[in-house]
Amino acid sequence: MLRVRAVYLAFVFGLIHGFGFANVLVDLPLATSERVLALLSFNVGIELGQLVFIAIVFPIALLLRHTRFYKSVIFYAGSFVSIAIALWWFFERIT
Template identity: 35%
Template sequence: MGKVLQSRHLSVWGRALIIIFLIAIWSGPASAHVVVKELSKMSGGEAALVYLGLGYRHILPLGFDHILFILSLFLLSPKIKPLLTQATAFTVAHSITLGLAMYGVITPPVKIVEPLIAVSILFVALENIFSPKLKASRIGVVFLFGLIHGLGFASVLSTLGLPKTSYLFSLIMFNIGVELGQLTIIVAAYFLLAKWFGKKPNYRKFVVMPLSAIIVVIAGFWTIQRIFF
């Protein structure tokens, strides 16, 4: 009975995320510069959907580095509880630095933030390879890297722009869009990987190791590229 209810619950989440994805894709202009100019013509609900969509699209399909980071977190332990704990730590952390950066409290240079984001992906993927089990220290690591990713989100949002008349509201909606994008990745990874292979004895050998190795190569390339080029 419990498994049936869990399956139904996940099915509902899957349908909900498909709806969110469609709303995000067709929720308005791809550039917030257009939004800032036309916000006065929009209702509060329309503006909310636009910034929700901008946040979502920054993750899916545009944020390949953030996608790989979330996937790396997922691979080592695809169980719901540890995954939600890591996702919560990441969300709290990047929300803090996103808010601080957008209000000008901190202004780290992009040339430092972008390589650090690549390093964060590289670190987590390597940990997946060399650590057969999830360590308690992973939460602290995820929180630290979440702070860095929040600065990356802020860099993008600063470039796009926010309307002065509804600055906080638009910032919150953008952040919610980011969270929904991340949640979509987690749910998709569950249905594509964990549901079918998560409990298999060779899950680590045939899923975690090869996928993490691919991510290591990509993140390593990004790290070198963002530091030296």
């Protein structure tokens, strides 16, 4: 029961989070009704893309999780790259 709620919560959060990326739609010459549909379609597309990515990557990560490659390359290097990108975007936006 709790897992189902977490999935719904994650989906809703992702959908709301996608609205932040959808600000590019403001520049398009669309009527209000078309903009709502475009925004909803954009967000659903983002969510579906993330689900496809997870469906492909998660099984591979499960297979590799006990290997040295996973711990050194995927876990540590992946974390470092994620932190570096997040910091770059953070400092880019505050300046």
